[in-house]
Amino acid sequence: MGFEKFGHKSFTSLTKVDAFVAGLENKELKYTKCRSCGKTYFPPRADCCGCLGNDMEWIKIDGTGNLLSYTRVNYAPTGFEKDVPYTLALVDFNGIKVFGRLSSAIAKEETMVVMQLKTQVVNLPNGQITYEFIKPS
Amino acid sequence: MGFEKFGHKSFTSLTKVDAFVAGLENKELKYTKCRSCGKTYFPPRADCCGCLGNDMEWIKIDGTGNLLSYTRVNYAPTGFEKDVPYTLALVDFNGIKVFGRLSSAIAKEETMVVMQLKTQVVNLPNGQITYEFIKPS
Amino acid sequence: MSKEDVAIIGVGQSAFVRGYQGSIRELAFEAYREAMQDAGISSVDIDASIICSAPEYDNQRSPAGIIAEYLGLNPQPTFAVESVCSSSTTGIKIGYSMIKSELHDIVIILGFQKMSKISSADSQERMGRGADILWESPFGTMMPAYYAMHARAHFAGYGSTEKDLAMIRVKSSKYGILNEKAVYRKEVKLDDALNAGLVAGPLKKFDCCANADGASCIIMASNAKAREITKKPVWIMGLGSATATMTMSGRDALNGLASARVAAKNAYAMAKVTPRDIDVAEVHDCFTIAEMMAYENLGFAEPGKGMELIRAGETYIGGKIPVNVDGGLLSKGHPIGATGGSQVRTIVQQLRGEAGAIQVPGAAIGLVHNIGGVGVYGNVIILGR
Amino acid sequence: MSKEDVAIIGVGQSAFVRGYQGSIRELAFEAYREAMQDAGISSVDIDASIICSAPEYDNQRSPAGIIAEYLGLNPQPTFAVESVCSSSTTGIKIGYSMIKSELHDIVIILGFQKMSKISSADSQERMGRGADILWESPFGTMMPAYYAMHARAHFAGYGSTEKDLAMIRVKSSKYGILNEKAVYRKEVKLDDALNAGLVAGPLKKFDCCANADGASCIIMASNAKAREITKKPVWIMGLGSATATMTMSGRDALNGLASARVAAKNAYAMAKVTPRDIDVAEVHDCFTIAEMMAYENLGFAEPGKGMELIRAGETYIGGKIPVNVDGGLLSKGHPIGATGGSQVRTIVQQLRGEAGAIQVPGAAIGLVHNIGGVGVYGNVIILGR
């Protein structure tokens, strides 16, 4: 329990990696790394498909990443209608690729592939918690 | 459209055999018979899997049938809770087997396999229409 | 002499539990890890995965994709298979065909179900919508009701009784206590079973298996790969699958399951064995009456004589044909998509001589009977060492 | 010279429409009837059925059971297969393996979807839950958005443009007008496509296919049965299937679909042909960018050179490699489970020389490219006469 707090709208409450939400509550976005074989995972995982182990270390995603691609959506699935328009993006932090939304503070005109971005935790008005991509200050 | 009127609770509104509901509204329980090959169907069908035809005749189920099996349920799936207990039954009308509920007027003690039954159309308080099995008068 | 085209080289199962505290991908991994460690291979050795479950119990759609990813099985092909409660033995059949046809060498069959997110009534509603939603669900159908109608027909036709069914549950509980992965591990005495509340007459509480969360994983390989990887391959000797109409109106009789009868006939024919050659069997006892019908539909007893087997104790270890000596669905619980794989795992352990406290001495040929819906789908698999 | 192990002996398709006025069993029957009449066989000749669709669009659960019953296919085995939008080509692969492995001689692959019962937003919600519900759906994902991200990456990496995508839609509409079973049969001019409203930038209205209700049916047979039944068998020469991670985080790049690339490589290897040998292709153009990526992932063009094919008109009839000359998903509509079977039907008609106004003269080898999700599942099938 606890994972239902993650995201603009949650679809599930149970996962063994709900420590991710605790991380967000500490303003940290984290990935996991297998202590046995060193394989890294984002999205974070409880189990390592490389060595079948399940001893994971949580590590913070720091610094800036570059925008791999994005789209600004004018229509939304059920439950997200009021958010429209919003921009979905995939950002590469030195090999750790993170999917999420771009901050609405970034103008449509300045959004472009390869622009530099960092992550920021966001507490939503509905009590949910998420992260978004912002411009480095 | 129209098929959503059938049954204690409906799960679907569209079928090519919604004439079945019109039949019930005329107090008749009907099956279909393929005009090309003579194959009969209950539940009624729009298409004949015997000859691939789709020219069907509607025929009334008349007379008495015999009870093949039944069960009185004390629990119900979502949407049927208020009906509990009710008795589900399969009745054979001279080769046409019909699934439905036994009238609550039939006492638990007198219910038995091979008892004789006939069908009766029932208008439910919620506006739905169905049929049930009753004792021949 | 077994056919030796396709073998099972690894088996795994999660614990079957009431409320699994994780996601479906994590649940699936528990069975996968055990099967992979059993086979001693790694994800790059696997050529394809087949993911077996019934939909609408979890919000994740198209689970094959996310599970294959979590297991590290990209870019190998994957897809989902469903025949409700028999999904994972349908997966076994497809796995066999993919290996025998030389499309793939090593295939995993991953069955799972997480049912605890929804209420029991909602679960019955879903199972109810696994019947004909035009012509039967509108009357308020559910699985216990359908099987109860089969029980009533069996009683009326053959003279079997509520006590016969209760005896099946007593056997189940005896072995369920020994199964660390079972959800229900308490003793059930004959009187407990007979005096329990009616669910759908004549079936009472202990005649019904419990919902559970669980996963199973079976790894299959071609002869060449199996010989290379394991010293104890278990061979697929026979496969039979059949169906009956979903509507009760289309059935000839309710005192047995025609799909199981046809599937058994086909499996025996392919394996070139008879019911008397089976040393140990896992049958689909979602309800006690289902085990009773299985005795007859599989040819362990003549039609109407199944009750004699349980009355004489012949389906216990030491009897003519030990059935469900791992506790069956009645004790293990029934996580729909995982169930068939769990049955196969038990038989594989039996044929390898690794079944511990429930080992049937010298078991060489085993049978799995896995039913989807109320006999809509029937799969029978014969395994040999 | 084709492999001649497994043939397609009958094809059928319902009209693809906005709101089908019947149940899924009746919809399925429309495709079945046409395929059965095409093959000239009856239900007793069929050994097994494979039912392909994505769940949660209709209240009927376990549709394989009720559809097999309605088609008159009891007691033969049936089961459901799902890989979302590529479900029915996954069914074709399974059908092939069941015949090649000698489990069955004649198998039907029935794909269907009835999407009109739910709203467009609900439909996107379901497709959204076909993405990772833990890590992506919570951001409000949907299919157009994912493909839009691929389009943006393709533009950025290769210099392709919105106009290139619009040209793909213009081609689609030219052929869609000729297809009596297509849901969208109006002309789309280049300016219409370029000036339409944005759905998910850079994809606009005409870059997206429409939901539709529909069914398709493919009948497959062993060599012996095919020779007996038909004078125009179409052979399965090559099958390739692959996956990519469901999460975008796991992908190397978004300017193509890795699953399609691997599936194509495997299919060409099995068929022992190269992209240059393909006379006509059906590719999965759920969005215009998907067709653009398919040109490259299938090897019809080098990576980044797909735009040259459409600019030069090489994917029209008369060009180097005619693609989607039946209008594709963009014009026909995309009833998820039915789509792959519809693509196969078109290629079979082409190879038989029965494609009428859209016949590619002399077509001898054809290819089907069918994608599930955003490249999570990729199936490539090569057919020969």
Ligand SMILES: [Zn+2]
């Ligand atoms: Zn590791």
Ligand SMILES: [Zn+2]
């Ligand atoms: Zn007929």
